[in-house]
Amino acid sequence: MPKHIFRLLALIAAGLVVAAIAKPLLTDSSFYRYGHYRADSVPEIAAQEPVYQTPSYCQSCHTERHAQWSASNHKTVVCEVCHGAAKGHPQNGKLPIPKDTAKLCTLCHEAMPERPRTQPQIQVAKHAGGQQCNVCHNPHAPKIAAAATKVTGNEAAGKERAAAACAGCHGADGISPNDTWPSLAGQNAAYLVRILAAYKSGDQTDAAMTPLAQALSDGDIQDLAAYYAGLSCKATSGGKVVGDADRGKLLAKNCASCHGETGIGSNPAWPILAGQKPGYLANVLKAFKAGLRKDPMMASVSRGLSENDIADLAAYYAAQSCQSTKQGKAKP
Amino acid sequence: MTKDSKPTLAARRAFLAKLGGAATGAAVGAAALGILPAASARTEAPSAGASFPTKDYDWTKHQWGFGVDANKCIGCLRCVEACKKENDVPGNAHQFRTWVERYVYLEGEDHVRIDSHQDPVNIAASGSEKEYRFANRYKDAKVDKGFFVPKLCNQCTHPACVQVCPVGATYRTKDGVVLVDPTYCIGCRYCVQACPYGARLFNEEKGVADKCTWCYHRITKGLQPACVEVCPVGARVFGDQKDKESPISLFIRNNRVQVLRPESGNAPNVFYVGIDKEVN
Numbered sequence: 203m204p205k206h207i208f209r210l211l212a213l214i215a216a217g218l219v220v221a222a223i224a225k226p227l228l229t230d231s232s233f234y235r236y237g238h239y240r241a242d243s244v245p246e247i248a249a250q251e252p253v254y255q256t257p258s259y260c261q262s263c264h265t266e267r268h269a270q271w272s273a274s275n276h277k278t279v280v281c282e283v284c285h286g287a288a289k290g291h292p293q294n295g296k297l298p299i300p301k302d303t304a305k306l307c308t309l310c311h312e313a314m315p316e317r318p319r320t321q322p323q324i325q326v327a328k329h330a331g332g333q334q335c336n337v338c339h340n341p342h343a344p345k346i347a348a349a350a351t352k353v354t355g356n357e358a359a360g361k362e363r364a365a366a367a368c369a370g371c372h373g374a375d376g377i378s379p380n381d382t383w384p385s386l387a388g389q390n391a392a393y394l395v396r397i398l399a400a401y402k403s404g405d406q407t408d409a410a411m412t413p414l415a416q417a418l419s420d421g422d423i424q425d426l427a428a429y430y431a432g433l434s435c436k437a438t439s440g441g442k443v444v445g446d447a448d449r450g451k452l453l454a455k456n457c458a459s460c461h462g463e464t465g466i467g468s469n470p471a472w473p474i475l476a477g478q479k480p481g482y483l484a485n486v487l488k489a490f491k492a493g494l495r496k497d498p499m500m501a502s503v504s505r506g507l508s509e510n511d512i513a514d515l516a517a518y519y520a521a522q523s524c525q526s527t528k529q530g531k532a533k534p
Numbered sequence: 535m536t537k538d539s540k541p542t543l544a545a546r547r548a549f550l551a552k553l554g555g556a557a558t559g560a561a562v563g564a565a566a567l568g569i570l571p572a573a574s575a576r577t578e579a580p581s582a583g584a585s586f587p588t589k590d591y592d593w594t595k596h597q598w599g600f601g602v603d604a605n606k607c608i609g610c611l612r613c614v615e616a617c618k619k620e621n622d623v624p625g626n627a628h629q630f631r632t633w634v635e636r637y638v639y640l641e642g643e644d645h646v647r648i649d650s651h652q653d654p655v656n657i658a659a660s661g662s663e664k665e666y667r668f669a670n671r672y673k674d675a676k677v678d679k680g681f682f683v684p685k686l687c688n689q690c691t692h693p694a695c696v697q698v699c700p701v702g703a704t705y706r707t708k709d710g711v712v713l714v715d716p717t718y719c720i721g722c723r724y725c726v727q728a729c730p731y732g733a734r735l736f737n738e739e740k741g742v743a744d745k746c747t748w749c750y751h752r753i754t755k756g757l758q759p760a761c762v763e764v765c766p767v768g769a770r771v772f773g774d775q776k777d778k779e780s781p782i783s784l785f786i787r788n789n790r791v792q793v794l795r796p797e798s799g800n801a802p803n804v805f806y807v808g809i810d811k812e813v814n
Contacts (some may be wrong), residue, residue, distance in 0.1 A: 239705035243715035244587040250751035253620045254760045279766040283612050287619050310610045310766060314670055316638055316680025321608045321767070 226263025255288040257281050262301055263292070267342055270498055274343035279310075284341065284343025303335040337459045343498035346469075353391040353427055363422050367414055375434040381442050381481035388435030392470035394427035406495060435477055435524040443480050443517045445510070453511055456503065464522040477524030483516035538811060543799040544692065557699035564613035583642040591754040593709040598803075600747055601785035602684050609634055609682040611651055611666035613761035613770065620749060620760035627652040627663040629735045631746040632761055636668060639793075641676040648810045683813050684770060686761070687712065687733040688747035688794065688802030695725035695734060695745075704743070710775075710803060711750050716742045730798040748772070 232273035235241035260281045261268040271277060282288055284306060285297040300306045305328075313323040324330075330338070338346065365374075367388070372378050376387030386394065400406040402423070418426070454463075457475075461467045465475030475483065489495040490504040491512075507515070560759035585592040617632045618625060630652075638647045643746070651654060651666045659669030672680065693712050694706050704725055714725075719742035726734045726743060735743035749759035753772075762772040771778030782805075785791070791805035795814050806813070 233702065237705060238702040239717050240702070240718055241586075243717065244593075244707060244713065246585045247713055247715075247747065247750050248591070248754040252749075252755065252757055252760075254616060254752075254763055256757065256763060278768065280764055282616075283764050283766065287616075309612070309667060310608055313611070313673070314668070314673070314680075315672055315677035316636055316682065317608050318605060318681075318755070318767075484565055491632050 206496075224343060233275040251289065252289045254282050259288055271342040272518050274498070275345050276342065300341075301438045302394065304330070304333070307339075307490075308333040327484055333459060340498045340502050342502075346499070353395055353424060353431070355391070355395075355421075355424030355426065355428030357425070357429045357432050360422075360425035360427070363418075363426055367417070368426070371410070376430050377435070378479055378482075381432075384478060384482045385435060387433035389430055389474055390470040390472070391427040391431035393473045394430055395423055396471055397473075398423045398426065443520060444481070445484075445513030445515070445517030447514070447517040447521045450514035450516070451513050453507075454518050459513070460499075463518040466522075466524070474524060475519040476522035478519055480513075480516040480520035483519055484512050487512045487515065544801075547692075547799070552727050555632070572702050588754055593707055593754075595776065596709040597775040598710045598753060598773040599691070599773060600689070600748060600804045601684070601782050601789075601807070602804060603769050603771065603785075603789075603807045604681055604683045604813075606767045606769040607634065607682040607684055608769075609636060609668045610766065610768055612667065612683060612764045612766065614651055614666045614759040616764040619745075620752075621747070622736060623735075623744065625664045625738050627657050627666075629744075631733075632684065632733065632745065634668075635683045635685060635813070636680070637810060638672055638675075638680040639678040639681065640672075641678045646810075648812075650784050679810075680811070681808070683806075683809055684761075685731070685733070686804065687748075688731055688800065688804045689746075689748060691801035691803065692744040692799060694730065694798070694800055698724040698728040700724065707750075711753075712745065713747055713750060714745055716740060730795050730800060731802075755807065758810040763775070 230240045230242065232241035233239065257272070258282050264281075265269075268281075271281070274473065284300055288297060308324075308326055309436050311324050313325050317323060335341070364372075364376075371380070371383050372386050376385060376389075378385045389441065399413050400422075401408065401411045402418060403488060404412070415423075415476065454461075460469065460472055461475050465478070485502050486495065487507060490497065490500040491507060493501065499528070504512075570731075587593060611634055613632055614630060614634065618630065621631060624629055633650050633652075635648055635650045638765075640647065651657075651660070651668070653669075653670045655671055656667060657663055660667035668682075689706075689710055689712050691706075691710075693706055696706055696712060700722065701718055701720055703715045703720070704712065705715070706712050721736070721741050721743065723736050723743065725745075726736055732810075734743055734745045736742075749757070752759060755766060758772050758788065759770075762770045771781045771785045773782035773784055773785075774784075777783060785807075786805055789807045791803075791807055792809070793802045793805060795802070
């Protein structure tokens with residue numbers, strides 16, 4: 203064999219030997235275990251920690267919020283969509299409560315022609331007049347309580363029923379003689395129907411009201427609501443005022459979008475507060491705060507109110523006239 | 535027609551693979567005795583009973599699948615946001631593992647208008663590249679038809695991206711997910727080019743190819759992928775195709791589903807409902 207050929211072959215052979223020795227040394231031991239890749243990379247990737255934790259993680263501490271949310275229309279929107287990923291919470295601090303709900307909520311609810319018709323959508327410019335969404339909607343239970351319940355009652359029949367069942371506490375003409383019981387005269391009929399039905403069904407309870415409401419038929423409730431709604435309310439409540447009405451006026455701005463500036467709102471499913479007994483107003487707010495009265499919206503707005511705030515709000519609404527703004531105020 | 539009626543492309547590929555394997559074996563086998571046998575010996579699975587890749591999860595017991603119902607998608611982009619946070623994807627509008635496309639047909643136009651969150655108009659509407667929002671740009675237009683289509687890696691059965699990788703840094707797991715091994719990836723971006731769906735990205739922060747893993751670290755722990763978890767309307771469906779009652783099995787059985795670009799021969803595993811001919 204010529205020398206130069208031998209050298210060439212020897213070089214190739216030496217190269218093959220080096221390759222044969224180097225390859226197993228340079229290749230990860232798990233490389234061919236399942237195929238042409240490093241098998242150890244699979245458990246490495248699988249070992250990453252999840253960032254999004256799922257609602258059951260939140261439930262263990264935020265039980266009440268979780269229960270409210272999971273019963274609402276928003277139950278498909280998990281906690282971390284709005285509050286951010288929960289990894290590191292609570293150890294590393296609080297998760298954000300979204301401030302700019304007008305921006306957040308419209309991600310899903312801004313009316314767009316390309317969105318499916320089944321998605322609830324709003325015309326942003328017309329819907330809320332630039333207000334934040336959580337002024338009226340509770341994000342954990344966004345649906346607003348039954349808009350205008352139908353009222354079909356008979357006033358005369360209601361008058362008879364009221365004389366027998368209600369007048370003892372609420373007054374012969376719907377004006378309560380007592381500071382802790384509400385006046386009913388001139389109240390929204392739809393609200394009266396809703397609340398009487400709630401007492402009857404047990405959704406709302408009261409030592410005095412529950413047995414009385416349970417004795418009423420649905421027709422009786424309609425008649426009573428029509429009767430009391432038709433009565434004239436007094437200009438002032440006449441109850442004992444302990445709070446500061448001027449301070450209450452400032453606080454009441456937070457309530458105005460539903461209950462109106464002076465306590466007369468636009469939706470008949472919500473109560474008129476103007477001219478109501480201050481003791482009653484304060485008691486109801488305390489009951490919402492304590493969870494004795496159940497309403498998702500009122501629960502969240504009353505949570506931040508102090509005893510003084512409640513007294514001031516009650517004083518403010520008690521001092522408003524239930525009639526003076528009634529004509530001009532009616533919105534379409 | 536062949537009796538097993540394989541698509542011609544796949545049949546041709548299988549035939550060429552066999553031919554190539556035989557030729558290589560004949561040529562190299564003799565010359566490099568001792569190398570190939572050692573390598574092939576190591577491809578054997580380890581002792582039966584050991585669970586892989588984690589002690590609570592055996593990848594031979596699952597075959598994952600993904601469904602997209604475009605009829606339900608509202609284009610809120612919470613999936614894009616969740617994916618970015620869950621997988622530490624660079625926080626800009628142009629690198630993403632999943633995205634949503636908007637298809638709009640305007641009256642009197644003969645073409646479809648397509649945009650996604652990285653369109654400058656949508657970036658402007660969201661306020662920053664780290665927030666995701668579709669601008670309401672068609673609110674005053676005469677829209678004939680419009681819809682959103684979520685997109686992500688199809689975790690193909692015959693993935694082109696895996697085929698082109700020169701270093702074995704990307705592979706398909708036994709439970710049906712295509713993964714990237716970041717320690718082996720050399721950042722050549724062949725895979726980014728090869729993917730017919732544009733599903734891969736190059737992660738410039740890490741210098742490696744990156745892609746949707748169907749949140750492999752979540753699904754191996756019994757959780758859903760982050761995008762499925764946060765979708766408020768159920769437009770994304772995920773589950774185990776080996777479980778006949780899983781969400782994905784029911785989705786495939788109860789709907790007329792289709793896949794994107796079936797002609798590419800990649801055999802994708804994301805099944806779509808409610809998409810138009812323009813979507814591919």
